[in-house]
Amino acid sequence: MSQKTYADKLLSDKSFREDFEQEYKNLGISEKIAGLRHKAHLTQEELAERIHTTKSAISRYESNNYQGYSLSLLQKIAVACGADLEVGFAFKKNGRKAPAFN
Amino acid sequence: MSQKTYADKLLSDKSFREDFEQEYKNLGISEKIAGLRHKAHLTQEELAERIHTTKSAISRYESNNYQGYSLSLLQKIAVACGADLEVGFAFKKNGRKAPAFN
């Protein structure tokens, strides 16, 4: 069906993902978006329709080196996938793992 | 598609969606930013200097009806206050669960 996208690879190959997250200081957003979309069983085009944009915009958001995320668009994506967007600040604690979202 | 998902409900039930969007219009970000800044013992002006902007921009971000948050600026604020920015998606459970951040 679909080609194996970067986000797909990130989702399926755990060690690849860990390397990726160390190397790039992304917040991992792109992978989270792709993961959320897949859980909602939507294609990029279907998600795009729900938030009144086009599949190219979704692809851009799921691309690994994108920097321009806005909370408003992230929230539209969340709602369209039946989820909540959660945003918060956390002080680093020694050795403690970051809160798990999903 | 095959089944009526939660997202479908959000999309088809207008009043439900409006309530949802109203409630989560501004995720409480402004309060979280101000709280983080206070925990870091910084004034708006001091925080502004650290991220190379001005106090008016910080005030705008802490104002309760602002809509234009970008992840990049939120992350700068987090780092300047010695914290991490956490972003994630969570599927809704029954009732309202308080976000587990700080």
Next chain:
DNA sequence: CCCAAGGTTAGCATATTTGCTAACCTTTGT
């Protein structure tokens, strides 16, 4: 081999955010 589905990318006009200045308000201390 073709074709279609799903995804990616480039390039552009428009919309929105950002940084900035300058003014203003409120509180606190002297």
Next chain:
DNA sequence: ACAAAGGTTAGCAAATATGCTAACCTTGGG
């Protein structure tokens, strides 16, 4: 009363994100 600190707001140019079209790539099925 005055001054200063901390915060708010308006208004603007510049920077950046968004929506869009149109092309392209890759994979799987017939």
